[in-house]
Amino acid sequence: MTGDRETPSGERFFRPMLWPTLLTAAMLPVLLGLGFWQVERLAWKRDLIATMTERMAADPVALPASETWPALDADALEYARVSLRGRFLHEQELHYFTQDEKTGAPGYAVIVPLVLAGETGAIVLVDRGFVPVAMKDPSTREATRTDAGVSLVGILRTPQPRGLFDGADDPARNIWMVRDPATMAEHLDLARVAPFIVEAEPDPMSGPWPKAGRTRVDLPNNHLDYALTWFGLGLVLISIYLIYHRSLGRIGRRKG
Numbered sequence: 001m002t003g004d005r006e007t008p009s010g011e012r013f014f015r016p017m018l019w020p021t022l023l024t025a026a027m028l029p030v031l032l033g034l035g036f037w038q039v040e041r042l043a044w045k046r047d048l049i050a051t052m053t054e055r056m057a058a059d060p061v062a063l064p065a066s067e068t069w070p071a072l073d074a075d076a077l078e079y080a081r082v083s084l085r086g087r088f089l090h091e092q093e094l095h096y097f098t099q100d101e102k103t104g105a106p107g108y109a110v111i112v113p114l115v116l117a118g119e120t121g122a123i124v125l126v127d128r129g130f131v132p133v134a135m136k137d138p139s140t141r142e143a144t145r146t147d148a149g150v151s152l153v154g155i156l157r158t159p160q161p162r163g164l165f166d167g168a169d170d171p172a173r174n175i176w177m178v179r180d181p182a183t184m185a186e187h188l189d190l191a192r193v194a195p196f197i198v199e200a201e202p203d204p205m206s207g208p209w210p211k212a213g214r215t216r217v218d219l220p221n222n223h224l225d226y227a228l229t230w231f232g233l234g235l236v237l238i239s240i241y242l243i244y245h246r247s248l249g250r251i252g253r254r255k256g
Contacts, residue, residue, distance in 0.1 A: 011253070011254050012252070012253050012254075013251070013252065013253070013254055014245070014250065014251045015245075015250040015251070016245065016250070017245065017248075017250065020241060020244060020245070021241075024237060024238070024241045027237055028234055028237055028238065031230050031231070031233050031234035031237065032230070032231070032234050034230040035227045035228075035230035035231040035234065036227075038223045038224075038226040038227035038230060039223070039227050041223040041226075042221070042223035042224050042227065045219065045221045045223055046221070048219065049219055049221065051079065052079045052219075055078075055079040055080045055081065056079055056081060056155060056215065058080070058081060059081070060081040060082055060083040060153045061080060061081065061082055061083070062082070062083065063082045063083065063084045063116070063124070063156075063194075063198075064077070064194075065119070066116070066119045066122035066192060066194070069122075069192075069194055069195055072195060072196075074156070074158045074159075074195055074196045075158055077156050077196075078156060078157060078158050078196075079155055079156065079157070079215070080155070080156050081153060081154070081155060081156075081201075082153070082154060082155075082156050082198060083151070083152070083153050084114065084116060084124060084126075084151075084152060084153075084154070084198065085116070085117040085118075085149060085150070085151045085152075086114040086115050086116040086117045086124070086149065086150065087114070087115050087117070087147070087148070087149050087150070088112045088113070088114055088115075088126070088145070088146070088147075088150065089112065089113040089114070089115060089123075090112060090138065090145040090147075092112070092113050092188050092190075093110055093111065093112045093113075093138060094110075094111040094112070094125075094174060094176055094184055094188075095108040095109070095110065095111070095136055095174050095175055095176065096108060096109040096111055096127070096176045096177075096178075096179050097167075097175055097176065097177055098130065100130055100132070100211075101130070101214060101216060105132060106132075106133055107130050107131055107132040107133050107135075107136075108130070108131055108133070108136050108175075109127050109128075109129065109130055109179075109210070109214065110127070110128045110129060110130075110131055110210040111125050111126065111127050111128070111176075111179070111184070111197070112125070112126055112128055113125055113126075113188065113190060113193070114126045114150075114198075117149060121191065121192050122192045122194070123185070123190055123192060123193045123194065124193070124194040124196075124197075124198055125181045125184060125185070125193065125194070125197045125198070126152070126154065126197070126198050126199075126200055127154075127157075127179070127197055127198065127199045127200060127214065128200050128210040128212060129200060129202075129209070129210030129211045129212035129213065129214060130210055130211045130214060131209050131210050131211070135209055141209050141210070144209060144210070152200050152201070152203060153200075153201050154198035154199050154200045154201055155198065155199045155201070155215040156196050156197075156198055157179075157196060157197045157198070157199055157215070158196055159179065159180045159181055159182065159195065159196065159197070160178050160179040160180060161178075162178045162180070166178055169183070171187050179197055181193055181194060181195060181196065181197055182195070199212075199213075199214055199215045200212040200213075201213055
């Protein structure tokens with residue numbers, strides 16, 4: 001591939017070099033593959049945002065019955081508005097480390113087991129909302145803790161998978177880095193816990209803290225930019241390959 005051959009006058013010629021060609025042939029499919037993957041992600045993200053918007057604008061539906069939980073496809077119900085009634089187990093509240101949606105200040109989501117009315121022993125973990133670090137201690141918000149039955153509407157959310165950069169949970173200090181109902185239920189020694197979490201919607205009767213309504217339809221959607229970046233890098237790679245060969249006189253038109 002590096003040798004010259006006679007080319008008739010006026011004809012175009014291209015004599016590719018071995019190693020630049022092999023490297024380009026290896027790198028170009030990777031760049032294009034990443035670009036097309038981002039295009040697929042763009043479609044997925046748009047569908048997800050549309051689903052979130054539609055479900056969160058719909059009227060609330062009844063919570064799935066506890067006997068369906070073992071085989072429940074929670075993903076098919078995520079972001080649905082659900083209504084539920086029961087009694088909070090405030091003495092077993094959990095604290096999930098997070099940030100205020102508006103200010104970015106650190107704090108905790110207060111997650112409390114709710115014993116469902118009419119479902120003997122069935123429990124749903126309810127994210128009641130955000131409190132700042134100074135209000136982690138339940139004694140700072142006693143007025144919001146009631147032993148009476150409650151009715152509420154919330155957004156059904158699937159368990160949060162543990163990511164590579166998520167910190168370790170600290171059950172001894174009641175600080176959780178991942179919202180996983182199975183792990184939390186095991187720590188609290190609770191049975192018949194739903195395989196999902198419900199994020200409570202704001203309720204004027206529940207007081208200012210915890211600050212409910214944490215669910216947001218504001219997912220970042222930069223996949224088009226990423227796709228254009230990968231495709232652009234592929235174009236740059238081809239351009240460099242051709243310019244390099246042209247600079248060495250290995251591509252062009254034969255002079256008479």
